[in-house]
Amino acid sequence: MSQVILELKDIKKSFGDKSNRVEVLxxxxxxxxxxxxxxxxxxxxxxxxxxxxxxxxxDTPTEGSYLVGGNNTFNLKSDDLATLRRDFFGxxxxxxxxxxxxxxxxxxxxxxxxxxxxxxxxxxxxKQLLSRLGLEEKLLNRPNQLSGGQQQRxxxxxxxMNGGQIILADEPTGALDSKSGAEVMKILTExxxxxxxxxxxxxxxxxxxxxxxxxxxxxxxxxxxxxNKDIPDATDKVIEEQxxxxxxxxxxxxxxxDRFSEAYVMALRAMVSNRLRTLLTMLGIIIGIMSxxxxxxxxxxxxxxxxxxxxxxxxxxxxxxxxxxxxxxRSDKFRTLNEMDLEALKGMPFVDSASPTVTTxxxxxxxxxxxxxxxxxxxxxxxxxxxMHIEQGRKFTSFExxxxxxxxxxxxxTKKELFPHTSAVGKxxxxxxxxxxxxxxxxxxxxxxxxxxxxxxxxxYSTLMCRVIKQRYLSSITVRIKDGFSTxxxxxxxEKLLKTRHGRKDFFMRSSDTIMKTISDTTGTFTVLxxxxxxxxxxxxxxxxxxxxxxxxxxxxxxxxxRMAVGARQADIMTQFLIESVTVxxxxxxxxxxxxxxxxxxxxxxxxxxxxSFSMASVVAAVVTSSAIGxxxxxxxxxxxxxxxxxxxxxxx
Ligand code: ADP
Ligand code: MG
Numbered sequence: 001m002s003q004v005i006l007e008l009k010d011i012k013k014s015f016g017d018k019s020n021r022v023e024v025l026x027x028x029x030x031x032x033x034x035x036x037x038x039x040x041x042x043x044x045x046x047x048x049x050x051x052x053x054x055x056x057x058x059d060t061p062t063e064g065s066y067l068v069g070g071n072n073t074f075n076l077k078s079d080d081l082a083t084l085r086r087d088f089f090g091x092x093x094x095x096x097x098x099x100x101x102x103x104x105x106x107x108x109x110x111x112x113x114x115x116x117x118x119x120x121x122x123x124x125x126x127k128q129l130l131s132r133l134g135l136e137e138k139l140l141n142r143p144n145q146l147s148g149g150q151q152q153r154x155x156x157x158x159x160x161m162n163g164g165q166i167i168l169a170d171e172p173t174g175a176l177d178s179k180s181g182a183e184v185m186k187i188l189t190e191x192x193x194x195x196x197x198x199x200x201x202x203x204x205x206x207x208x209x210x211x212x213x214x215x216x217x218x219x220x221x222x223x224x225x226x227x228n229k230d231i232p233d234a235t236d237k238v239i240e241e242q243x244x245x246x247x248x249x250x251x252x253x254x255x256x257x258d259r260f261s262e263a264y265v266m267a268l269r270a271m272v273s274n275r276l277r278t279l280l281t282m283l284g285i286i287i288g289i290m291s292x293x294x295x296x297x298x299x300x301x302x303x304x305x306x307x308x309x310x311x312x313x314x315x316x317x318x319x320x321x322x323x324x325x326x327x328x329x330r331s332d333k334f335r336t337l338n339e340m341d342l343e344a345l346k347g348m349p350f351v352d353s354a355s356p357t358v359t360t361x362x363x364x365x366x367x368x369x370x371x372x373x374x375x376x377x378x379x380x381x382x383x384x385x386x387x388m389h390i391e392q393g394r395k396f397t398s399f400e401x402x403x404x405x406x407x408x409x410x411x412x413x414t415k416k417e418l419f420p421h422t423s424a425v426g427k428x429x430x431x432x433x434x435x436x437x438x439x440x441x442x443x444x445x446x447x448x449x450x451x452x453x454x455x456x457x458x459x460x461y462s463t464l465m466c467r468v469i470k471q472r473y474l475s476s477i478t479v480r481i482k483d484g485f486s487t488x489x490x491x492x493x494x495e496k497l498l499k500t501r502h503g504r505k506d507f508f509m510r511s512s513d514t515i516m517k518t519i520s521d522t523t524g525t526f527t528v529l530x531x532x533x534x535x536x537x538x539x540x541x542x543x544x545x546x547x548x549x550x551x552x553x554x555x556x557x558x559x560x561x562x563r564m565a566v567g568a569r570q571a572d573i574m575t576q577f578l579i580e581s582v583t584v585x586x587x588x589x590x591x592x593x594x595x596x597x598x599x600x601x602x603x604x605x606x607x608x609x610x611x612x613s614f615s616m617a618s619v620v621a622a623v624v625t626s627s628a629i630g631x632x633x634x635x636x637x638x639x640x641x642x643x644x645x646x647x648x649x650x651x652x653x
Contacts (some may be wrong), residue, residue: 086567090159149180284541289592301611377464561649581634589626
């Protein structure tokens with residue numbers, strides 16, 4: 001007496017939600033013994049496939065209990081059910097359900113991949129199985145290069161790959177011509193004779209005649225259950241022998257890598273077989289990464305350019321200003337910086353030259369034209385220290401600087417405003433109501449960080465202090481340090497000197513070094529700002545990846561269903577889709593970097609003024625970002641793929 005391996009107790013199955021619920025199976029009681037060849041027949045729509053899906057753990061019953069090998073399947077999680085499908089059942093579908101982008105041998109191997117079978121054993125075994133079914137010539141053919149009967153034989157080989165102790169065939173001959181159908185039936189009968197338990201659905205009585213037992217289903221209920229023949233002595237031997245071979249599983253580490261590399265190959269194939277879609281997906285990432293890398297390179301290039309210009313000017317200057325720090329609100333209360341300080345500073349050994357500045361705002365007038373202007377009281381060195389050049393006329397002499405003459409140098413803006421059509425040199429203008437002669441006009445050029453629409457009038461500082469604003473203190477003193485002296489040491493000594501003279505520290509200093517630091521901080525901020533804009537474009541690219549992946553999941557639902565039916569767990573499906581999205585993003589990222597660098601070198605040749613400076617850090621960051629995008633934006637579609645119910649996925653075409 002053979003032992004019962006499958007037992008269904010009062011199985012009911014309903015579809016639909018509350019409002020339109022339909023019960024398809026109304027209490028099925030059935031037990032299947034080891035080694036049986038069972039045919040299930042019945043009219044279309046009677047519930048045969050529904051029953052088969054429940055038997056094969058592709059679907060779960062609404063009510064009742066189902067025991068496989070004495071264990072109730074009720075409490076099993078989806079991954080346990082996947083393991084059961086993988087190791088215990090072999091499915092043969094009416095429409096074969098082979099994976100179109102894999103060849104016959106690879107299709108047969110899929111269940112073994114999920115069972116972590118060793119690669120060589122797997123390949124050897126798939127070859128054997130296919131040869132046994134007469135397909136030794138067709139190992140490398142894809143499903144669309146095989147006839148229906150051949151495809152069905154491939155799917156039988158796949159069902160046997162992990163042992164296939166119980167073979168479930170839902171109308172295996174339904175799509176075949178009678179000759180191929182007869183061949184398939186012959187194979188199933190032989191397999192049964194070797195000890196496999198076979199359950200097959202058919203509506204062909206001739207085929208049912210092969211079976212030991214014929215179960216008729218009508219409207220979701222068993223109508224008759226007839227035993228035709230005796231079950232032959234199940235040759236358990238064969239299966240056990242096979243299972244012994246199958247137990248040579250890999251250790252977990254190897255299994256992990258094997259599974260990973262398998263998933264990788266599958267992902268690559270899926271990408272290659274959908275080239276256009278893959279390329280479009282990548283495009284978002286390529287553009288995103290390219291813009292990030294280029295923008296960072298541009299910002300770095302610009303900043304390096306500015307820095308090198310500043311240092312090439314060689315201005316080794318220190319400016320002393322009253323107050324405690326930059327932007328001190330009370331700085332105009334400190335009126336201690338004076339000409340004596342200037343003379344004292346000039347006397348220091350490392351000082352090349354020193355120029356005081358007295359600033360005030362004022363009013364300039366030429367006839368009926370007038371304007372507001374900044375008025376600077378400066379020395380003759382001022383123009384040299386600040387890199388300003390005279391266009392017309394001359395600058396002051398050092399004698400004039402201290403001799404309070406009523407002369408001035410005006411900048412280009414002032415000239416334009418007061419003397420739009422005539423020459424200004426030698427003319428008189430009124431500065432705060434006082435007549436002053438213009439001796440020079442400056443070139444139209446950007447000076448430091450002054451706004452370039454400001455009007456500036458420069459008079460000797462002695463003139464400004466005695467004749468225009470009657471002020472005894474200086475607004476600032478700029479000292480130029482002799483070449484070869486350290487700015488820091490000079491600054492410390494100047495600080496000591498002024499502190500002694502004033503009795504307290506009521507001034508502060510800014511050296512060209514600190515200005516340079518400010519500039520580099522500013523360009524840093526600028527880089528961050530621009531980069532964040534570029535990051536937004538990356539995110540947009542990532543959303544593109546997610547979109548395409550979602551479409552891909554929808555498109556490949558049937559593939560997912562097949563993989564699940566032959567034993568893929570949720571994690572396997574998830575890994576495959578994640579690998580796909582990460583690969584798309586990384587390849588896209590690398591292409592983006594490549595494009596950006598080659599564009600950079602092209603630009604260097606065509607437009608050498610545009611400075612570009614690529615940094616390794618930004619390239620590394622780009623690669624890391626693009627893989628992160630792959631994981632983050634691939635996760636959602638991957639999860640939705642993994643959560644699909646296998647039978648729903650299979651049903652979709
Ligand atoms: P058979 O295989 O015997 O032809 P099925 O088991 O495929 O029949 O279907 C039995 C009944 O259950 C049919 O009326 C069918 O419409 C219904 N049915 C099957 N699957 C679903 C489903 N997923 N949702 C709703 N109804 C379904
Ligand atoms: Mg059916």
